[in-house]
Amino acid sequence: MSDHRNPEPKDVLSFGPFSLFVAERLLRKADKPIPLGGRALDILIALAERPGEVVTHKELISTAWPDVTVEEANLRFQMAALRKALGDGRDGARYISNIAGRGYCFVAPVTRSGAEQLVPVTGIATSERVQKLPPQLARMVGRDDTVRALTQQLQEWRFVSIVGPGGIGKTTVAISIAHTLSDGFHDAVFFIDLAALTDPELVPTAIASALGFAVQTQDPVVGLLAFIGDRRILLVLDNCEHVIGVAAALAERIVSEAPQAHILATSREALRVEGEHVHLLYSL
Structure with missing residues (x-):
């Protein structure tokens, strides 16, 4: 049985080129924040907290949609968005595996550390973390x-x-x-x-x-x-x-x-x- 525990306030979960700042609810790749919706972030935290374990569909849905009954299609969509943000499957990178009929498993090695050991997180407003629109080009030629x-x-x-x-x-x-x-x-x-x-x-x-x-x-x-x-x-x-x-x-x-x-x-x-x-x- 794994040593699953609640994240400490300063926990940072590192995998591949990513750092997941749990308390700040922020995913970074190197020094760049990665825009991620709130529910996709809930799912990522739940999976990365338990690397190598199968987290059931029911558990993930209850984590991302507490006290709400939703169809599994919602989970599948959030998982697709999460995998895209991580680049899962590109250039040999593998983070999340689908366990047919059961749930999902975080398959990449995860290192837990304190935030003070990594690059400090600058203050980023929630509206900047999860943007409705991608940023606009400063200059667009000819259009x-x-x-x-x-x-x-x-x-x-x-x-x-x-x-x-x-x-x-x-x-x-x-x-x-x-x-x-x-x-x-x-x-x-x-x-x-x-x-x-x-x-x-x-x-x-x-x-x-x-x-x-x-x-x-x-x-x-x-x-x-x-x-x-x-x-x-x-x-x-x-x-x-x-x-x-x-x-x-x-x-x-x-x-x-x-x-x-x-x-x-x-x-x-x-x-x-x-x-x-x-x-x-x-x-x-």
């Missing part, structure tokens, strides 16, 4: 007119897709538009990277999680639409081509049934649904 035009179109039409080949700058343009509109939406602007999903059925859960809403119904789409209601929000759905069918159908329903919701999508192909206005982005 200013496109950003201005699409900003106006999105406000008028509510549903705009930026379509073009990979690497052409669709995400950069979308992030710039989202930052431009942030004040108008009273910061209710949310960025959802769908490239992290391996299961298309997790798309509604991914959007709900970004909104801070835990899906508690058998039909997550119904719960999500009810939660959005008449709220004025902007959803930036990035990399829709990975889950094009489900993303397209859900975007169509949101625009149709949530009258104040706006959607800005990026994709290598058009979503081809009612209400979509497609902007083809060409190379400069």
Whole structure:
């Protein structure tokens, strides 16, 4: 049996290039803070506290969603986001293993130490640790007119897709538009990277999680639409081509049934649904 104990206030859990400051609820890679949602962070702490052990689905759900009943799809989405943040599976790095039918296991070696033994943690506000939007480029060459035009179109039409080949700058343009509109939406602007999903059925859960809403119904789409209601929000759905069918159908329903919701999508192909206005982005 492992020596599982509650973390001390100054505990730091180190693995690979990462340091997890438990009390500060902050993950750093070298000197760089890694943005991570609160529930993904809860899951990471629970796993890293018990390296080599299988932590059951039930335990992880009760840790990340205390006193709330949620579907396992919520856990799978948070796990996908966590693995992406850690680079799990890239360049041979392995941190979390899925134990079929049981739970998950943290498979990387973990070293526990005091925070005073490592690089001190600078004060970082919660809003900076978990950002709704990725940072905007200080200067974007050659796309200013496109950003201005699409900003106006999105406000008028509510549903705009930026379509073009990979690497052409669709995400950069979308992030710039989202930052431009942030004040108008009273910061209710949310960025959802769908490239992290391996299961298309997790798309509604991914959007709900970004909104801070835990899906508690058998039909997550119904719960999500009810939660959005008449709220004025902007959803930036990035990399829709990975889950094009489900993303397209859900975007169509949101625009149709949530009258104040706006959607800005990026994709290598058009979503081809009612209400979509497609902007083809060409190379400069």
